[in-house]
Amino acid sequence: MAERLSPLEPVLRPGSHGQFEDGVGVVLSEVAPGSIVQLAAWPGQEKAVIAAIKKVTGLALPDGGVANGQKAAFGFAPAKFMVMDEAESLSEALTKAVSPETGTVTDLSHGRTAIRISGPKAGWVLAKFFAIDFSLVAFPIGAGRSTVHHDIFAQIQRSAVDQFDVYVFRSFARSFWHALCRASEEVGYEVR
Amino acid sequence: MLITCPYCGPRDVSEFTYQGDGNRERPAPASQNLDAWNEYVYDRLNPAGDHNEVWQHSGGCRSHLKVVRNTLTHEISSVVFARGHVPHRSPTKRGSKA
Numbered sequence: 001m002a003e004r005l006s007p008l009e010p011v012l013r014p015g016s017h018g019q020f021e022d023g024v025g026v027v028l029s030e031v032a033p034g035s036i037v038q039l040a041a042w043p044g045q046e047k048a049v050i051a052a053i054k055k056v057t058g059l060a061l062p063d064g065g066v067a068n069g070q071k072a073a074f075g076f077a078p079a080k081f082m083v084m085d086e087a088e089s090l091s092e093a094l095t096k097a098v099s100p101e102t103g104t105v106t107d108l109s110h111g112r113t114a115i116r117i118s119g120p121k122a123g124w125v126l127a128k129f130f131a132i133d134f135s136l137v138a139f140p141i142g143a144g145r146s147t148v149h150h151d152i153f154a155q156i157q158r159s160a161v162d163q164f165d166v167y168v169f170r171s172f173a174r175s176f177w178h179a180l181c182r183a184s185e186e187v188g189y190e191v192r
Numbered sequence: 193m194l195i196t197c198p199y200c201g202p203r204d205v206s207e208f209t210y211q212g213d214g215n216r217e218r219p220a221p222a223s224q225n226l227d228a229w230n231e232y233v234y235d236r237l238n239p240a241g242d243h244n245e246v247w248q249h250s251g252g253c254r255s256h257l258k259v260v261r262n263t264l265t266h267e268i269s270s271v272v273f274a275r276g277h278v279p280h281r282s283p284t285k286r287g288s289k290a
């Protein structure tokens with residue numbers, strides 16, 4: 001597997017920034033999972049694709065999504081799913097488990113950048129970008145959302161009560177990171 | 193204006209792209225029926241009230257949607273997936289020429 005270079009590397013400045021005198025409102029970091037894979041089921045094959053994801057990753061997808069620290073999966077469109085793994089071999093395993101008659105498997109590991117925003121003000125900061133409901137009732141843990149900030153498409157998974165993983169196109173990642181840092185200044189942020 | 197995507201839930205109109213009048217019926221590609229092509233390309237009902245439309249949730253799940261929108265109030269009374277959608281025109285206006 002080719003060595004992966006982060007598009008955030010030139011701009012990621014670890015440490016505390018903004019107005020953090022009264023505490024850090026959000027922590028920003030790059031997740032850099034080994035695998036980011038997109039699956040799409042042909043009409044009527046959705047259950048078969050969900051079963052294949054379960055077989056390969058052990059992740060059950062009953063209510064939109066699930067995240068356990070090492071692996072994560074969520075639906076982002078009808079019969080379409082994102083699956084992530086710390087390991088790099090996920091795409092090969094899913095390709096074996098999903099026949100061409102069932103659906104498609106697309107390896108996006110090098111095409112997406114995963115940015116994690118956590119902390120008590122995570123929902124507050126993200127709400128400045130995306131016109132979706134970040135309340136825990138409307139957006140439960142594990143669930144995913146497809147949305148957009150101007151022309152930057154984003155898939156967002158809530159991986160904990162105060163933690164969101166935002167998947168953006170790699171080519172937009174640095175621009176989005178800049179904007180995210182700016183939006184986090186008022187609440188104080190720490191880059192890890 | 194909010195459109196309630198059947199997959200994503202209520203979203204701002206800025207996430208959607210208008211795909212055109214949902215009443216049009218495209219003739220078969222090989223059709224030489226000029227009236228049918230004229231109707232498809234030019235004739236619009238232009239109602240003051242409920243209007244069948246096709247939208248795409250382009251800034252979200254990217255589904256194509258069949259939407260009924262009131263052109264006077266912007267009230268949206270129905271949103272369903274466009275897959276399998278069969279366009280239908282009002283029988284009184286069908287094929288009529290201005």
Ligand SMILES: [Zn+2]
Binds near residue numbers: 254
């Ligand atoms: Zn949608």
